[in-house]
Amino acid sequence: MGLPNASGDLSTEVEVDAFRRLFPLRFFEKHLLESIRPDARPLGRARDTTIALGAVASANGSALAKIGSTTMLAAIKMEVMAPSIEIPDEGCIAIDFHMPPICSPIVRPGRPAEAAPVVAKQLSDTILSSGMINLKELSLVSGKAAWMAYLDIYCLDADGALFDAALLAAVAAFSHLEIPVVSLNDDGKIVLSEEQGLSDREPVNKEKRKVNLGSIPFSLTCILHKNYILADPTAEEESIMETSVTVVLDSSSQLVSLYKPGGAVLAYTSAIQDCIALTRQRVKELQKILEEAISGMEVD
Amino acid sequence: MEVDREDGRSQNQLRPLACSRNILHRAHGSASWSQGDTKVLAAVYGPKAGTKKNENPEKACIEVIWKPKTGQIGKLEKEYEMILKRTLQSICILTVNPNTTTSVIIQVVNDDGALLPSAINAACMALVDAGIPMRHLAVSICCCVARSGLVILDPTKLEEQNMKAFAYLVFPNSVHSVLPEGSLSVQGEPIENGIITSVTHGVMSVDDYFYCLERGRAASTKLSDFLRRNLQQQSTDSSKAG
Numbered sequence: 001m002g003l004p005n006a007s008g009d010l011s012t013e014v015e016v017d018a019f020r021r022l023f024p025l026r027f028f029e030k031h032l033l034e035s036i037r038p039d040a041r042p043l044g045r046a047r048d049t050t051i052a053l054g055a056v057a058s059a060n061g062s063a064l065a066k067i068g069s070t071t072m073l074a075a076i077k078m079e080v081m082a083p084s085i086e087i088p089d090e091g092c093i094a095i096d097f098h099m100p101p102i103c104s105p106i107v108r109p110g111r112p113a114e115a116a117p118v119v120a121k122q123l124s125d126t127i128l129s130s131g132m133i134n135l136k137e138l139s140l141v142s143g144k145a146a147w148m149a150y151l152d153i154y155c156l157d158a159d160g161a162l163f164d165a166a167l168l169a170a171v172a173a174f175s176h177l178e179i180p181v182v183s184l185n186d187d188g189k190i191v192l193s194e195e196q197g198l199s200d201r202e203p204v205n206k207e208k209r210k211v212n213l214g215s216i217p218f219s220l221t222c223i224l225h226k227n228y229i230l231a232d233p234t235a236e237e238e239s240i241m242e243t244s245v246t247v248v249l250d251s252s253s254q255l256v257s258l259y260k261p262g263g264a265v266l267a268y269t270s271a272i273q274d275c276i277a278l279t280r281q282r283v284k285e286l287q288k289i290l291e292e293a294i295s296g297m298e299v300d
Numbered sequence: 301m302e303v304d305r306e307d308g309r310s311q312n313q314l315r316p317l318a319c320s321r322n323i324l325h326r327a328h329g330s331a332s333w334s335q336g337d338t339k340v341l342a343a344v345y346g347p348k349a350g351t352k353k354n355e356n357p358e359k360a361c362i363e364v365i366w367k368p369k370t371g372q373i374g375k376l377e378k379e380y381e382m383i384l385k386r387t388l389q390s391i392c393i394l395t396v397n398p399n400t401t402t403s404v405i406i407q408v409v410n411d412d413g414a415l416l417p418s419a420i421n422a423a424c425m426a427l428v429d430a431g432i433p434m435r436h437l438a439v440s441i442c443c444c445v446a447r448s449g450l451v452i453l454d455p456t457k458l459e460e461q462n463m464k465a466f467a468y469l470v471f472p473n474s475v476h477s478v479l480p481e482g483s484l485s486v487q488g489e490p491i492e493n494g495i496i497t498s499v500t501h502g503v504m505s506v507d508d509y510f511y512c513l514e515r516g517r518a519a520s521t522k523l524s525d526f527l528r529r530n531l532q533q534q535s536t537d538s539s540k541a542g
Contacts, residue, residue: 106354117378124375129465129502242386254503258467262386266472266494269513276506 024240032228039234044278046220046232049286051168051293053176061177063293065169068234069159074169076151076177083139083146091138091146095124097153097166104158104235119163122259123153126248127170130217130256137211140182147179160234161221163246168286171216175294178208215250218286219257220279222247224265231278245272247279251287305452305459307336314441314454314519319421319530321429329430333422335454337412342422344430346402359394361401366419369408380406380416387420387470387497393433402432413457414442416468416499421523428531437473437527438496439520442466443512445504451515465502467509469495469516473524492524493517 020027020038031038041047047068056062059075066072083090097120099113107113127133138147151173153166185191223230225241238244243263248256255276260267267275309315315336324330329344351361364385366377388404404426406419417440424438444455444463452459460466474492485491500509 114378114382117375118382121375121379125501131503243390250503253506255500255506255509256503258498258500258509260495260498261383262388262390262470262497264390266491266496267498268489268494269510272495272510272513 024236028225028237028240032225032230037230037237043228044231044281046282046285047234049168049289051172051289053172053293053297060180061173061175063169063172063176065165065172067161067165067168067232069157070155070161070165071157072153072155072162072165072169074151074153074166074173076149076173078177078179079148079150080140080145080182081148082144083142087135088143089139089146090135091148092135093128093133093138093149093151095127095151095153095170096120097123097155099155099158102157103155107158113158115162119166122163122246122257123166123170126167126217126219126257127151130248130250131214132171132216132250133174133211134214138179141184149177158235160236160238161232164219164221164232167217167219167248168290171213171218172290172293174211175213175216175290176297177211179211181208215252215254216287216290217248217250217256218279218283219246219248220275220282221245222275222278224263224267224271226265229271229274229278231282243267245275247275249276249279249283251283253280253283307456311450311452312515312519314522315456317523317526319425319527321425321534327426327430329426329428329432331422331425331429332409333418333425335414335418336456337410338414338418339409340415340418340422341407341409342419342426343405343407344402344423344426344432345405346430346432347397347400348403349400351399351401355401357399360392360397360399361394362388362392363401363403364388364423365403365405367405367407369411380419383416383497383499384420384423387438388423388427390496391424391434391436391438391472392427393435396433402427402430411457413455413460414468416440417442417470420470420497421527425527425530435472436475436491437524438470439473439523439527440468440470440497441516441519441523442468443516443519445502445508445512449508451508451512453515453519463502465500465504465508467498467500467504467512467516469513469520470497471517471520472496473527474521476528492520 035043049067052064055064056075060078061076064073099107099116101107140146153169222245223233223241224243243265246259250256318334321331323332324343327343332341351357355361362385364381366381404423420438420440444452444466447464472492
């Protein structure tokens with residue numbers, strides 16, 4: 001490109017933008033040679049992550065998670081329902097992931113995003129198989145009443161690493177969740193107790209309680225391109241270099257999921273080991289961020 | 301440590317495989333793949349002109365439609381469609397026929413465990429039958445991790461549900477080459493060790509996963525031999541006229 005000079009500044013800038021649009025792969029490869037990415041991150045570093053708990057006041061548990069520009073809002077509503085006959089002492093969790101048109105220019109009302117049902121299913125599998133929530137805790141009266149938790153995650157801004165941000169928001173929402181107080185009324189039905197305890201009915205559960213979380217899953221998506229491994233891609237990087245590997249580890253370093261849906265680059269053992277090592281580091285970072293967010297809420 | 305499997309198989313034993321190509325006459329390519337009781341039918345139509353709206357017109361495009369045996373199409377089917385599409389995109393040479401769409405339709409005939417691997421194998425054979433240019437074949441296997449840490453291959457549906465975790469793995473097929481050994485390897489490992497696709501379910505330790513990869517690679521060599529024999533046999537039969 002030549003050295004920038006004061007008088008030719010504007011034309012050099014326009015050239016760089018045009019180069020980025022016309023030859024995106026070459027633009028990225030020039031950066032990768034210097035072990036850096038266009039947003040000045042080193043290859044193994046994830047974007048700045050923040051969690052805000054209690055974002056939705058009317059929900060029983062909620063959280064807003066941001067990884068770079070990717071923003072996810074998760075909210076949990078609890079409802080009492082009859083448990084299934086086969087498993088009478090367990091509650092149920094229903095997980096849904098939505099990508100409304102606000103999140104990305106390629107999503108329109110008549111054209112739902114292809115990624116939405118796939119991320120929803122992945123989330124559902126990961127949360128249920130990781131054993132974070134013990135469903136027996138969600139039971140109220142064995143055989144008659146149990147809690148059904150509806151977890152809805154809305155993508156507000158889709159800028160890459162959707163699964164990571166969604167999982168983080170879901171986990172944060174569960175850690176903020178408080179199960180409301182209920183009691184049996186005269187018809188034998190479960191109703192929400194009033195706040196002041198004016199009724200003289202015996203509450204089924206004494207006070208609002210938090211759910212006990214088992215080992216919490218955290219994830220990291222990496223992109224493989226030739227010999228490079230890029231952690232936490234943006235949407236631009238994902239669209240140019242299509243091979244991605246998502247590793248989900250829980251707090252006891254067990255592998256909850258290793259997801260590589262095809263892709264032109266084959267993953268050899270060394271690449272997989274590098275991805276798992278990057279994920280281990282990321283798990284520590286995310287655990288710290290989550291603990292800070294939770295303790296921040298408790299101070300209030 | 302021995303593990304008792306209901307059908308009496310050993311740890312590393314696959315179920316009987318059966319594959320036949322050219323079974324549907326309207327489709328440009330078709331194959332039926334069965335592993336034990338799991339049976340999947342795959343049909344390929346293409347290449348057809350034009351690509352869909354968001355796809356790159358400089359490359360060929362692959363579209364996958366997954367039809368379950370019963371019930372409505374839900375998130376599971378959409379996920380399988382996406383995994384299959386990305387797996388097939390990585391094995392087909394997309395630059396040969398740009399601005400075309402190849403449709404792959406998968407019909408589940410019976411599901412008795414290892415459904416996604418069977419579908420990937422069936423789709424691959426159907427693409428061969430249709431004559432779509434490919435870099436190499438995709439060979440797919442399912443490995444289960446038992447609670448004791450033992451890895452068993454090709455589980456039935458019951459085994460899949462009772463195990464601690466399972467992994468669907470897809471590798472390229474093994475290469476018989478006249479070139480000297482080692483000239484085709486990448487980073488010191490032969491090409492067939494690279495993972496095209498991996499989908500895991502359930503919690504397992506990282507070492508268990510690497511053990512699954514080893515077993516999966518060994519099994520994929522056996523599957524590659526089966527595919528090679530099957531394709532060489534049927535290629536001597538009369539080819540489909542235009």
